[in-house]
Amino acid sequence: MSQRKQLAILVGGGPAPGINAVIGAATIRSVLEGVDVVGIRDGFRWVMEGDIEHVTPLSIEMVSRIHFRGGSFIGISRANPTTDPQLLENTVTSLLRMNVSQLITIGGDDTAFSAMRLEQKSAGRIEVVHVPKTIDNDLALPPEIDTFGFQTARHYGAEIIKHLMVDAHTTSRWYFVVTMGRKAGHLALGIGKAAGATLTLIPEEFGLKNVKFKTIVDTLVGAVIKRLAQGQHHGVAVIAEGVVEGIDPADLSEIEEAERDTHGNLRIAEVDIGQILKRAVQERLREFGLKMTVVAKDIGYELRCADPVPYDMEYARDLGYCAAKYLLSGGSGVMVSLQGGRFVPVPFRQMLDPETGRTRVRYVDIHTTRYAIARRYMIRLRRDDFEDPHELARFAAVARLSLQQFRDQFEYLVQAEPPPLELKVLGTS
Numbered sequence: 001m002s003q004r005k006q007l008a009i010l011v012g013g014g015p016a017p018g019i020n021a022v023i024g025a026a027t028i029r030s031v032l033e034g035v036d037v038v039g040i041r042d043g044f045r046w047v048m049e050g051d052i053e054h055v056t057p058l059s060i061e062m063v064s065r066i067h068f069r070g071g072s073f074i075g076i077s078r079a080n081p082t083t084d085p086q087l088l089e090n091t092v093t094s095l096l097r098m099n100v101s102q103l104i105t106i107g108g109d110d111t112a113f114s115a116m117r118l119e120q121k122s123a124g125r126i127e128v129v130h131v132p133k134t135i136d137n138d139l140a141l142p143p144e145i146d147t148f149g150f151q152t153a154r155h156y157g158a159e160i161i162k163h164l165m166v167d168a169h170t171t172s173r174w175y176f177v178v179t180m181g182r183k184a185g186h187l188a189l190g191i192g193k194a195a196g197a198t199l200t201l202i203p204e205e206f207g208l209k210n211v212k213f214k215t216i217v218d219t220l221v222g223a224v225i226k227r228l229a230q231g232q233h234h235g236v237a238v239i240a241e242g243v244v245e246g247i248d249p250a251d252l253s254e255i256e257e258a259e260r261d262t263h264g265n266l267r268i269a270e271v272d273i274g275q276i277l278k279r280a281v282q283e284r285l286r287e288f289g290l291k292m293t294v295v296a297k298d299i300g301y302e303l304r305c306a307d308p309v310p311y312d313m314e315y316a317r318d319l320g321y322c323a324a325k326y327l328l329s330g331g332s333g334v335m336v337s338l339q340g341g342r343f344v345p346v347p348f349r350q351m352l353d354p355e356t357g358r359t360r361v362r363y364v365d366i367h368t369t370r371y372a373i374a375r376r377y378m379i380r381l382r383r384d385d386f387e388d389p390h391e392l393a394r395f396a397a398v399a400r401l402s403l404q405q406f407r408d409q410f411e412y413l414v415q416a417e418p419p420p421l422e423l424k425v426l427g428t429s
Contacts, residue, residue, distance in 0.1 A: 005101040007327065009058070010040040010047075011076045012111030014180075016133045016149025017308035018316030021067035022106050023074065025320030027058045033328050038098065039074035043107075044114060047094035048081040055098065067313050070305040080110065082117045092122050102127045102327045104320075108134035108147075109183075109359040112335060116348035116359075119333050127332035129323045130348075135303060137186035140351050140360035143368075145339055148316040153180075153303040154190040160299050161195035161236060168234040173293040174224065176281075178274045180300035181240035184363045188240035189374060198235035199223050199378040203242040204364045205416070213251035215413065216243060217280045222381035222410050224285065224292055229394040233292075235379070241300075244273045252276070274298055288399040372421040383414040 007030045009023055027037045040047060041054040056074055066073050081087040095103065103126055105115040112130050119128035132139045135153035137146055157179060164175045177197075179188045185202020192200030199219075206215060220237055227235050244252075252271075274296030285292055308316065315338070322336045322343045334345035353360040364371060385391050386407065396406035 004036055004099065006036045006038055006099050007102040007104070007324070008038050008040050008055075008095060008098065008100040009074065009104045009106070010043050011072045011074060011133075012043040012105060012107035012114060013076065013078060013134065014108070015071060015076055015304040016135045016147075017070050017152035017304070017306050018148040018312040019072045019076075019106060019133060020063075020069050021308060021313050021316035022104075022131050022133070022148070022320035022323070023058070023072075024063040024065075024067045025317040026104055026324040027063045027320075028060050029321050029324040030328065031058075031060050033324075035102075035328065038100070042075040043077035043079050043111075044081045044091060045077040045079040048079060048087040048091045050090045050094055052094050052098050067317055068307060070307045078110070080114060082114050088117060088121050091118060092126065095122075095126055100126060102129075104129055104131060104323045104327065106131045106133050108132070108136065109139055109361060112139065112348075112351060113359045116333075116351070119348065127327055127330075129327050129332065130335040131319050131323050132335055132337065135187055135300075136181050136184060137190075138181075138184040138362050139335075140362050141337055141346075142339060143362075143365065145337060146315075148312050148319060149304075149308070150187065150190070150312075151315075152306055152309045152312045153187055154194060155309050156303050156306050157187065157191035157299060158195040160302065161191055161197055161238065164297070165195065165197070165236050168236050171293075172233040173295055174234060175236045176220070176239060176274050176277055176294060176296045177236060178239050178241050178296070178298045178300075180303070182242050182245065183361050184242060185240040186362075186364055188238050189364055189371070192238035193374045193377065195236075195238075196377065197238045198227070199380045200238040200240075200374065201243055202240045202364055203246055204366050206243065206246060208246045208363075210248045211243070211246040213247050213280070216247070217277065217284055218410060218413055219380060220277065220281050221284045222413060223379055224281070224290075225288075225395055225398050226379055226381060226385070228290070228398045229391075230379075239273070239277070241273060241298075244271050272296075288401070290399070366418060369421065369423070372418055375418060376421060381410055381413055383417050386411050386414060 030037045037058040039056040039058050046054040081091045105111055115128050115130040132147045134147045135149045137150040139147050168175050181187045188200055188202050278294045278296040333348050337344045337346055351359045392403055396403050
């Protein structure tokens with residue numbers, strides 16, 4: 001193996017459209033500067049075990065057109081070297097054995113944390129820069145800055161919802177569509193709002209801890225009843241998978257029993273939230289003498305390895321260029337970002353949540369105009385429904401309840417409803 005210093009690239013976490021664009025741009029920029037580049041296969045999986053055989057030398061010829069394609073040219077994994085000091089030591093040692101002096105990591109919040117710890121552990125021997133990647137869009141960047149892959153995932157997700165809406169109307173059924181978004185609801189909200197889904201449920205609206213399962217079920221049941229009162233027997237609800245994270249384990253034994261990954265996150269796949277909600281909603285509807293066909297569907301894997309849309313192709317290539325350029329100029333210990341068309345390095349220390357010691361998560365701000373408009377589009381029980389006796393009478397009749405009984409069953413849902421949307425011109429009171 002050459003004794004020349006090398007720049008290495010690895011990808012952690014889950015796939016996202018645009019990974020190959022980062023790899024390609026970073027490789028081209030580095031090779032043109034006379035630096036050898038290697039791709040470390042399967043994230044941290046092998047190097048944290050001391051295995052340095054799973055590497056791929058990268059050249060301009062190999063990567064010049066990979067930015068068109070989804071997936072990862074050098075593989076990916078969720079392996080976490082920070083779970084054990086020895087694994088972190090193995091990772092540093094493995095990279096040094098390969099003559100790696102500079103490393104670009106591509107990944108979400110967990111990979112960013114691993115990159116930060118690795119940079120600290122190397123004590124200046126390895127310079128590290130992280131490129132933010134996640135279709136969940138939940139890394140701690142300014143509100144207007146997306147993570148790469150998000151726009152592509154939203155694009156294809158909205159297309160899927162569009163087709164399901166036609167099928168729902170044609171067959172008089174409901175779809176409960178569970179999307180990725182383990183911690184935040186950006187993707188679900190982006191898809192649901194763009195496609196005009198009947199309603200979208202995200203973790204942020206219910207609170208992030210000790211959420212009552214009944215509240216989620218009744219929100220869906222209320223939407224079904226409202227649609228029936230309007231003469232509509234169909235609908236599509238988009239539900240962020242992270243909704244399950246906040247449910248009180250006492251309400252749902254499947255959560256407590258489900259496995260967790262190496263980063264301590266709930267394995268969402270172990271909890272079939274779509275089927276659980278389907279059964280619970282149908283059972284709740286039966287209490288009112290109502291029957292509804294519901295189909296539970298997960299989407300996410302269809303989105304993660306899609307070919308990137310032009311926005312993500314360009315955006316990810318710019319990030320890859322900046323990551324390599326920053327490293328080659330002697331920089332280290334940052335996450336790269338483009339803000340207002342300009343390169344802005346975000347130091348690792350600014351990414352940490354002082355309470356958890358982990359990388360900060362960007363949640364959907366439910367107090368924004370954007371979210372308020374999304375809520376106005378949704379068909380769900382609202383505060384003004386309970387203020388209109390005529391509307392309330394229609395809903396109560398569908399549920400075979402008196403007005404007071406309907407209030408007793410469902411009015412609690414609107415207690416946490418955001419205030420009415422008011423648009424004010426800047427500079428006015």
